[in-house]
Amino acid sequence: MGTVEPDQGFSAALRSATWSDHGDNEGSSYMSALVEGRLGQAEYAVLVAQLYHVYDVLEQAADQMAGDPVAAAFDFADLRRRAALQADLAFFYGPDWAERIALNEATRRYCDRLGEVCFDWAGGFVAHHYTRYLGDLSGGQYIARQVERSLGIGAGDDGVRFYRFPGKPKGYKDRYRALLDAAPWDEREKDRIISEVKLAYRLNAEVTAELSRELHIEPAA
Numbered sequence: 001m002g003t004v005e006p007d008q009g010f011s012a013a014l015r016s017a018t019w020s021d022h023g024d025n026e027g028s029s030y031m032s033a034l035v036e037g038r039l040g041q042a043e044y045a046v047l048v049a050q051l052y053h054v055y056d057v058l059e060q061a062a063d064q065m066a067g068d069p070v071a072a073a074f075d076f077a078d079l080r081r082r083a084a085l086q087a088d089l090a091f092f093y094g095p096d097w098a099e100r101i102a103l104n105e106a107t108r109r110y111c112d113r114l115g116e117v118c119f120d121w122a123g124g125f126v127a128h129h130y131t132r133y134l135g136d137l138s139g140g141q142y143i144a145r146q147v148e149r150s151l152g153i154g155a156g157d158d159g160v161r162f163y164r165f166p167g168k169p170k171g172y173k174d175r176y177r178a179l180l181d182a183a184p185w186d187e188r189e190k191d192r193i194i195s196e197v198k199l200a201y202r203l204n205a206e207v208t209a210e211l212s213r214e215l216h217i218e219p220a221a
């Protein structure tokens with residue numbers, strides 16, 4: 001039996017079908033430590049480096065999918081994050097940041113999956129795009145405030161450009177959800193997308209779990 005309720009818009013159905021998977025991310029030791037102010041700049045920078053690899057692949061996929069009318073509609077120019085991540089990495093690591101950042105094992109697995117499903121399947125692209133960009137526009141805005149406060153950065157946006165969008169997050173989120181509701185997917189395709197979002201959450205959780213191990217971060221008390 002499908003997980004999509006027929007009387008619900010797809011944006012609401014997607015959110016409710018995957019919200020428990022979201023919790024595994026929010027509750028990870030690394031993310032808890034980050035929002036509780038228990039990490040230093042160097043420990044935060046390692047996450048930014050992992051995210052750079054992820055967005056690099058996602059945005060290459062967006063370029064590739066530019067001719068697909070369903071997928072391309074979700075790729076708002078304002079949401080692209082690669083340049084912001086590059087600026088944040090230059091802030092944390094200096095001008096030679098590209099030689100100083102490393103791809104972790106879990107990030108490689110995440111990027112491999114993006115390579116498998118985001119370049120020729122519109123639903124797969126949207127599943128992964130949604131998981132990251134709608135998150136950046138939602139909890140990401142809260143995370144940014146915690147990071148600014150605890151790391152003492154953010155004046156002039158340095159180090160937190162990743163979380164800064166030209167317009168108000170709510171406007172992008174409303175537009176994004178309207179696109180999810182209007183997309184021409186049948187119930188079977190919606191279920192496939194929900195499964196892919198669940199996988200995307202798991203892959204994200206594995207990235208932060210690896211960072212917790214690498215950086216010896218304790219779970220929240």
Ligand code: HEM
Pocket residue numbers: 011014015022025026027031032035130131132134135136138139140142143201204
């Ligand atoms: C400390 C970590 C996190 C916190 C505190 C957090 C918090 C939140 C909150 C409060 C919302 C709901 C906002 C609203 O209703 O407008 C949200 C939405 C969302 N978050 Fe997170 N989040 C965290 C980590 C993550 C991660 C790591 C991801 C994915 C990689 C993620 C993806 C999402 C997505 C996709 C949504 C939108 C769900 C929807 O409305 O369809 N979050 N987050």
